[in-house]
Amino acid sequence: MSRTTPLSEVHQSLGATLTDFAGWLMPLRYGSESAEHNTVRTAAGLFDLSHMGEIFVTGPQAGEALDYAFTGQLSTLAPGKARYTVICAPDGGVLDDVIVYRLADEEFMVCANASNYPRVAAELTERAGGFEAKVVDRSEECALIAIQGPRAAEILATLTDADLDGLKYYAGLPGIVADVSALIARTGYTGEDGFELFVANDQAVPLWQALTDAGARPAGLSARDTLRLEAGMALYGNELTAEITPFDAGLGRVVKFDKPGDFVGRAALEANPEPRRRLVGLVARGRRVPRHGYPVVDASGAVVGEVTSGAPSQSLGKPIAMAYVRPEVSENDHLAVDIRGTHEPVDVVDLPFYRRKK
Amino acid sequence: MSTIPSELSYTKEHEWVAGLDDGLTVTVGITEFAAEALGDVVYVQVPDVGGTVTAGDAVGEVESTKSVSDIYSPVSGEVVETNQSVVDDPSLVNSDPYGEGWLFRVRIDGDPSDLLTAEEYGALTAGE
Structure with a gap:
């Protein structure tokens, strides 16, 4: 039996096609997923992300505990700012990718993936053991609604007095939105401007209602997946797994070897800084879609990699994919994807596939 | 719903067949139930005109944002037209x-078997 979010009845009343995602019953799409995708690219879409985890780390040494637990240096984060980082196993494999928000000098919030947050909470509790820091998993009490798209700021501004102009990308501040007390964060997973609103469970329905009344349109996980793929963002379980290091995934920038002190995974990552594979973007020349798990082959037909995510791209008008290939594979190689037995030619491109106009 | x-007549694989009453040539497509389950269809591959198809064989594919499905020919015969x-x-x-949204037309060879009536197909999809 899948778990439900505080917004599940709203999704059902909207006629959403529901799907199990990481043990949660979530809206896949409300109508046409292509239309939902385009709404986020041109106006504003609304996502229920209440399945994600919120883990609070507090205390005088909360920052130091997070520096030990994650690859990034969170102790230097200014209050009100956020940072993308990863949590590794001792062998350097990625256990989750998260956003850490510093809410106050001694208070941080870790936003973790739905499939991983119980593990992340357990790891953080253990890793914080030697520090003056307390870890509390508040995922069960906390709902998350994202408004994403070029009209997100304009729509949100009609519902709050918070200083949205002063709120920069990867920053967050507490505020009142439509009479609801929220943490307003300027973060997202779509490649567009937008906000993520963390609220108490019992406030999710009125907030969702106010945002749709103000002009945001519900969008499901199918659109979310194609939006993040176009933006070249990794999805845990596809591009990131416990067998992948941050270097493999092209996330070397989030590994801070120069920070003081040890962190879990440091020794293994320092010993193996060379990526064992390379994450690349692929654009199909034909119309068939390379999908998760399909082999990538070279001109001779030899397998040189595997697709991690693939979908038809609205923005490019062609199928796109991310894939891990052998490190020596170059843009000039004539690659193809084995799509159910037929080798369909693809071009290797730089990520992201889509970048919004500033 | x-x-x-x-x-129309139907298959368990969610194709429909039209024109059986008139005799030789039938039209094939996929049902609204299947289209709704797939989501937005982005790619359709139909069999070649002039080729022969056998009932139950995968003869094409239909692809949506999230998934891809084979199209099975509901009948045997020669493909005489496809929907460009x-x-x-x-x-x-x-x-x-x-x-x-029809997909292809087949000049049928022999009597089609194992097709479902609308009522039978409705009963099949009611539980899904």
Whole structure:
């Protein structure tokens, strides 16, 4: 039996096609997923992300505990700012990718993936053991609604007095939105401007209602997946797994070897800084879609990699994919994807596939 | 609740067949139930005109944002026409699955068997 979010009845009343995602019953799409995708690219879409985890780390040494637990240096984060980082196993494999928000000098919030947050909470509790820091998993009490798209700021501004102009990308501040007390964060997973609103469970329905009344349109996980793929963002379980290091995934920038002190995974990552594979973007020349798990082959037909995510791209008008290939594979190689037995030619491109106009 | 026109025949794999009453040539498509389950269709591959198809064989594919499915021929015979409009604009499968979204026509060879009536297909999909 899948778990439900505080917004599940709203999704059902909207006629959403529901799907199990990481043990949660979530809206896949409300109508046409292509239309939902385009709404986020041109106006504003609304996502229920209440399945994600919120883990609070507090205390005088909360920052130091997070520096030990994650690859990034969170102790230097200014209050009100956020940072993308990863949590590794001792062998350097990625256990989750998260956003850490510093809410106050001694208070941080870790936003973790739905499939991983119980593990992340357990790891953080253990890793914080030697520090003056307390870890509390508040995922069960906390709902998350994202408004994403070029009209997100304009729509949100009609519902709050918070200083949205002063709120920069990867920053967050507490505020009142439509009479609801929220943490307003300027973060997202779509490649567009937008906000993520963390609220108490019992406030999710009125907030969702106010945002749709103000002009945001519900969008499901199918659109979310194609939006993040176009933006070249990794999805845990596809591009990131416990067998992948941050270097493999092209996330070397989030590994801070120069920070003081040890962190879990440091020794293994320092010993193996060379990526064992390379994450690349692929654009199909034909119309068939390379999908998760399909082999990538070279001109001779030899397998040189595997697709991690693939979908038809609205923005490019062609199928796109991310894939891990052998490190020596170059843009000039004539690659193809084995799509159910037929080798369909693809071009290797730089990520992201889509970048919004500033 | 999706539409299931009573005058058509159906397969368990969610194809529909029209024109059986008239004799030789039938039209094949996929049902509204299947189109709704797939989501937005982005790619349709139909069999080649002039080729022969056998009932139950995978003869093409229909691909949406999230998934891909084989198209199974409901009948045996020769493919005499394919719908270039649906190849050019696969969204016709979603907008008009029993009309503009038809896929191919077959000059049938022998009597088709194992097809479902609208009532039987409705019972099959009611539980899904």
